[in-house]
């Protein structure tokens with residue numbers, strides 16, 4: 001997701017541009033939302049509100065499921081000639097750089113945020129009942145008998161004796 005920022009870079013600090021985006025990035029996800037750029041003394045402050053579809057297997061019932069997830073990005077991008085030397089004497093190693101052709105590429109940052117944003121548990125719905133741990137029935141679609149029957153009946157005969 002590349003932006004030619006030559007225009008806003010030539011403006012004074014505090015200048016603002018807003019872009020609406022609907023674009024597929026390298027990892028194949030389609031990002032939808034808005035990107036706002038604010039001119040700072042060393043580059044641009046990028047604030048983005050994006051959402052995308054996540055297609056995964058539900059952790060509980062194992063069915064394929066699609067969900068829309070949202071993310072907020074807040075990052076400062078620096079112009080390549082504004083990069084400073086770090087304590088070791090080499091250029092700051094940051095991947096938020098506006099290159100010499102005034103291109104700001106947001107893709108890497110977005111991919112990074114997608115990883116951070118990854119839900120710990122992915123479920124098809126908040127009330128997914130999952131699979132029966134005994135017979136494997138998908139409890140969203142069917143009711144199995146395991147819940148109502150005792151787990152282990154081999155001692156039942158003994159009850160009579162006692």
Ligand SMILES: [Zn+2]
Nearest residue numbers: 058061124128
């Ligand atoms: Zn599920």
Ligand SMILES: [Zn+2]
Nearest residue numbers: 132135144146
């Ligand atoms: Zn069952």
